[in-house]
Amino acid sequence: MNYPLAAAARQYVADHLHDDPAQLALQARRYPGLPVPDLVRQIQARQKARTKLPSWADNPDLIFPPALSVEQASSARSAAFKASLVQGQRLVDLTGGFGVDATHFATQIPEVHYVERDPALVAVVQYNLAQLGITNITCHADDALSFLKSTPDTFDWIYLDPARRSSADKKIYRLQDCEPDVLRILPLLLHKGRRVLLKTSPMLDIEQALLELKQVRRLWVVAVDNECKEVLYELGPEAAVDPERYTVNLLRNGQQQEFRLNKARETRAIARYAEAQGFLYEPNVAILKAGGFKSVGTAFELLKLHQHSHLYTSDTLRADFPGRIFRIVATERYDRDALRAHLGPEARAHVTTRNFPDSVADFRHRTGIREGGNLYMFATTDLQGRLAVLVCEKL
Numbered sequence: 001m002n003y004p005l006a007a008a009a010r011q012y013v014a015d016h017l018h019d020d021p022a023q024l025a026l027q028a029r030r031y032p033g034l035p036v037p038d039l040v041r042q043i044q045a046r047q048k049a050r051t052k053l054p055s056w057a058d059n060p061d062l063i064f065p066p067a068l069s070v071e072q073a074s075s076a077r078s079a080a081f082k083a084s085l086v087q088g089q090r091l092v093d094l095t096g097g098f099g100v101d102a103t104h105f106a107t108q109i110p111e112v113h114y115v116e117r118d119p120a121l122v123a124v125v126q127y128n129l130a131q132l133g134i135t136n137i138t139c140h141a142d143d144a145l146s147f148l149k150s151t152p153d154t155f156d157w158i159y160l161d162p163a164r165r166s167s168a169d170k171k172i173y174r175l176q177d178c179e180p181d182v183l184r185i186l187p188l189l190l191h192k193g194r195r196v197l198l199k200t201s202p203m204l205d206i207e208q209a210l211l212e213l214k215q216v217r218r219l220w221v222v223a224v225d226n227e228c229k230e231v232l233y234e235l236g237p238e239a240a241v242d243p244e245r246y247t248v249n250l251l252r253n254g255q256q257q258e259f260r261l262n263k264a265r266e267t268r269a270i271a272r273y274a275e276a277q278g279f280l281y282e283p284n285v286a287i288l289k290a291g292g293f294k295s296v297g298t299a300f301e302l303l304k305l306h307q308h309s310h311l312y313t314s315d316t317l318r319a320d321f322p323g324r325i326f327r328i329v330a331t332e333r334y335d336r337d338a339l340r341a342h343l344g345p346e347a348r349a350h351v352t353t354r355n356f357p358d359s360v361a362d363f364r365h366r367t368g369i370r371e372g373g374n375l376y377m378f379a380t381t382d383l384q385g386r387l388a389v390l391v392c393e394k395l
Contacts, residue, residue, distance in 0.1 A: 001038040003063045003127055010060055012039050017046060045070045052076065053100065061131040065124050069098050074161075077250045078222055078229055079104040085220070085232070086197065088156025094144035094180070095161045099125040099137075105159065106137050113155075117143040144180045148192050158193035164201050173201035175212055183212055189235070190215065196235040202228040202289060206245075215239045223249040223286040226324075231289070247286035249322065257322035259287050261295045269294035273383055274303035274313060276331050280378065280392055281312040282352075283323040296322070309355040309380045317395075326376055326392035334387040336367045339377065342391050348373030349391075355381045 005013070012034055016024055021044040028036035045064035049057040052075035056062055064070060074082070083104040091109040093102045096116035102125075106112045114137050116122050122141040129137055140147055144160060162178035164171055175183050182189070182198060189196050195217075200209060202221075210216055213233060217240050220232040226249055242262045249257040271294045283296050288310060297304050300321055302312035319325070332338045340347050348370050351360050356379045363379055364370065378390040 001035060001063075004061070005039075005042075005063075009034055009039055012036075013042050013046070014060060016043055019043070021047070041066060049073075056100075059131070062128050063124050065098055065121050069121060072163075073098040073100045075224055075229070076100070076104075077224055081222060081248065081250060081256075082159070082197070082199075082232065083108045085234075086157045086159075086195075088194070090153065090155045091157040091159060092147075092153075092155045092193075093159045094147065095159075095163065096125065096139075097121070097161070099128065101159065101161070102137055103129070103132065103134055105157075106134055109157070110136055112137045113140060113153075114138065115140045115142055115144060115147045117141070145185055145188075148185070148188050151192070153192075155193045157195050157197055158189055159197045159199075160189075161199040171201075173203040175200070175204070175209065186213070186215065186235070190237055194236070196233075198233045198235060200231050200233065202231055204231065206231065206289070206291065209233065210243065216243045218244045218246065220246045220248060221286040221290045223247075223284055223289075225250070225252050226284050228285045228289050245290040245292075247284070247290045247292065247322070249284040249286050257284055257286075259283075259292060259296060259299070259322045261287075261290060261292045263291070266291055266293070266295045269298045271297055271304045271307070273305070273307075275382060276305060276328055276388075276390055277303070277313045277315045278328060279314050279317055279395075280326040280328050280390055281314070281318070281321050281323055282326075282378075283310060283312075283321075287322060306355055306381055306383060311354055311378065311380060319395075325395045326378075326390075327395055328390055328392050329375070330391040332389045332391060334379065334389055339367055339369065339389055339391070342375060343369065343373065346370070346373070349375045349377045351377045351379065353379045356387065 021040050024040045042064050045067045046057045048067050048070045079100050086108055090111045091105050092113040094115045096102055096114040102112055102114040119141045122139050126139050162180055164173055164178050215235045217234045217236045222230050242264050244260055244262050247259045281302055287296050293310055297312050300318050302314050305311045305313060347368055351363055353360055376392045376394055382388045
């Protein structure tokens, strides 16, 4: 596809931005003078970018690569957070992709190098950088290993987000299965960069990653609106014995919940237990991914409902807790009539199961309670091993 888009092509994209791409493809004959298949792919990619990259999706001057590249790109919020972690004069992004991370790094670092092995994607990014007025990024059509071996430069930071799809287009997450293989090229990375910032899948076990990487100084578990998106490892020549684990949950309102722990503090933490009191606390997913099952409770002086539930309670409100907070309305047995008595005729509530034999689907089937409404029900097991449902209002 040629770009910039002609005026008629831009107008087509603007007019059909919210339409079904499949239907647009079927109607291509109605627009004989336009490259409709290419424009439909532009529309499809912009639709996928609307949530994670809203300002880019709304910018008519930008060109979008295939939708898969947009899916694999960082969101604007997570990219901005990554950029806040780096400093210095020179950074290289070895797995450049759509360029989202590189453009955010360029707000913090004077000289940024973007490396991407797909020449067509490099051309798109170069074009978009010009439209965005970003002048401190140099683009290289090369693969990570070749670039590192050939460049005479060294960098304050090397960033890489290895490809996590196999040749059969299946998602993978083990370090040695991704491309590039970080474990194999780690000596070269540490030779060329003072610090390495590695992004991994949230599916990768943190303990296993620490064991394999060895050179971890600290790490961040990043969630967006309580959905775990990535784990970031800072690697360097001086590895930490017990790396600090920073957890961050980037919220839709622009705020972020933060908590930090390490393995030693988590091991030393002694949980205290109690039956449900006035308030219920559910740690955000970043904390749970980082292994903060006890230390978050002791840090906020909360009582745990059960060893395996990871739900906490207190009589007085801890409004600064990094997670969801609820006021407990009632504690009920796992009984259809008892639970539905708290609901209106539509019988709707939000349901979560923790340390409970039934899934949410099973719970709904047994009780007839549908999704929605203003009440939240936490199905769990109490200290005496009894099944219980906490009926709550979200604060």
